[in-house]
Amino acid sequence: MMVNLDDFRQAAQRVLPRFVYDYVAGGADDELCLQRNRSDLESMTLMPRSLRDTTAASTHIQVFGRTWSAPFGVAPVGLIDVVRPQGDKLAARAAGKAGLPYILSTASNSCLEEVRQATDGPCWMQLYVMQDRSMADTILARAREAGFEALVLTVDVPVGGYREKDLRHGFKLPFRPGPRVLLDMALHPNWLRRQAWAGAPQFVNLVPAGGAGSAQAQAALLSRTMDRALVWEDLNWLRSKWDGPVLIKGVLHPEDARLALHAGVDGLIVSNHGGRQLDVAPSSMAVLPSILDVVQSRLPVFVDSGFRRGSDVAKALALGAQGVFMGRPVAYGLAQGGEQGVAQVLDLVRQELLRAMILLGANRPETLADCLPVPMRG
Numbered sequence: 001m002m003v004n005l006d007d008f009r010q011a012a013q014r015v016l017p018r019f020v021y022d023y024v025a026g027g028a029d030d031e032l033c034l035q036r037n038r039s040d041l042e043s044m045t046l047m048p049r050s051l052r053d054t055t056a057a058s059t060h061i062q063v064f065g066r067t068w069s070a071p072f073g074v075a076p077v078g079l080i081d082v083v084r085p086q087g088d089k090l091a092a093r094a095a096g097k098a099g100l101p102y103i104l105s106t107a108s109n110s111c112l113e114e115v116r117q118a119t120d121g122p123c124w125m126q127l128y129v130m131q132d133r134s135m136a137d138t139i140l141a142r143a144r145e146a147g148f149e150a151l152v153l154t155v156d157v158p159v160g161g162y163r164e165k166d167l168r169h170g171f172k173l174p175f176r177p178g179p180r181v182l183l184d185m186a187l188h189p190n191w192l193r194r195q196a197w198a199g200a201p202q203f204v205n206l207v208p209a210g211g212a213g214s215a216q217a218q219a220a221l222l223s224r225t226m227d228r229a230l231v232w233e234d235l236n237w238l239r240s241k242w243d244g245p246v247l248i249k250g251v252l253h254p255e256d257a258r259l260a261l262h263a264g265v266d267g268l269i270v271s272n273h274g275g276r277q278l279d280v281a282p283s284s285m286a287v288l289p290s291i292l293d294v295v296q297s298r299l300p301v302f303v304d305s306g307f308r309r310g311s312d313v314a315k316a317l318a319l320g321a322q323g324v325f326m327g328r329p330v331a332y333g334l335a336q337g338g339e340q341g342v343a344q345v346l347d348l349v350r351q352e353l354l355r356a357m358i359l360l361g362a363n364r365p366e367t368l369a370d371c372l373p374v375p376m377r378g
């Protein structure tokens with residue numbers, strides 16, 4: 001029975017081969033950042049406000065002129081088809097039907113145009129800038145043409161994180177599974193059948209213009225050639241290619257929030273990539289107050305990394321975040337039940353959030369700020 005998000009995690013652990021589950025669930029190095037994301041969220045409390053009329057409690061918010069049915073959405077997750085073929089489209093469709101936003105990864109396995117078609121909800125494009133900037137140019141042009149509403153520039157992957165579980169499983173591209181992994185695959189026949197039917201996932205948005213390119217070549221492109229010369233001034237270049245809102249994902253330092261304001265970005269996603277990149281990084285929740293302090297409501301500030309409950313979302317909102325994104329829980333939903341699984345995951349979080357708001361005496365996401373423990377108020 002699926003009662004909370006951890007049930008979906010456990011179901012995913014059962015239905016996926018170990019190397020796939022570990023690819024999704026794992027973090028960098030010693031996974032300390034991964035753990036900090038959870039422990040910092042868990043240690044925070046909220047103070048209920050009593051005798052407030054919550055008969056009209058609503059989770060709806062407005063972001064960039066669109067209504068979201070709740071203040072959370074789907075974070076970009078690359079290579080999702082190893083979990084479930086067509087995963088990008090299935091998850092986008094579930095998010096759209098739930099009235100929630102979806103961010104598509106540069107490293108998606110479905111064409112960005114098809115994913116945009118799959119949802120009429122808010123749909124944003126995530127961008128990795130590789131050394132060959134013409135690839136970013138192409139993605140930007142295609143995403144604009146397809147009707148993506150905002151651009152999310154991820155800045156915390158100048159180089160891939162050191163994911164030891166992936167290394168131990170030999171899960172790297174080109175993928176040449178050893179006997180242990182082959183056996184594991186054989187022991188998950190439903191997963192294997194779907195994968196065999198769909199064929200090896202391709203990074204379809206990275207195929208160089210006019211070229212075909214194998215998944216391996218595309219992966220090499222993605223992993224080896226991130227543009228480490230990308231700096232704040234380059235946002236002008238990005239701006240010249242994109243006229244909609246630009247958000248930066250992966251900012252943790254308050255000084256970088258100041259630079260982002262100066263550079264004229266339209267929003268921030270405070271994130272440590274779910275603990276998959278820099279293991280010594282602080283949790284997103286630990287730095288969120290200092291970033292909000294710099295931003296002073298001039299931009300919407302979102303946050304991700306470790307959110308697993310509606311009440312976790314309430315905590316970020318109480319601090320002043322506009323909304324929250326979730327990565328792994330959506331992948332677990334896909335693994336367990338495809339589009340339906342994602343729909344259930346999103347619905348669970350929305351219901352949990354609404355219940356938390358009512359218990360806290362908050363009619364609207366904004367009024368959650370009244371529930372901060374006294375020493376945490378600004």
Ligand SMILES: Cc1cc2nc3c(=O)[nH]c(=O)nc-3n(C[C@H](O)[C@H](O)[C@H](O)COP(=O)(O)O)c2cc1C
Pocket residue numbers: 023024025075076077078079105106107126154249271272273274275276304305306307325326327328329
């Ligand atoms: C399997 C996996 C793949 C990811 N791929 C991307 C990606 O392509 N681009 C990106 O900006 N973030 C990527 N992320 C990071 C997520 O967008 C998000 O920051 C993170 O998952 C949030 O933490 P959570 O999984 O605890 O919710 C990925 C995360 C996971 C788990």
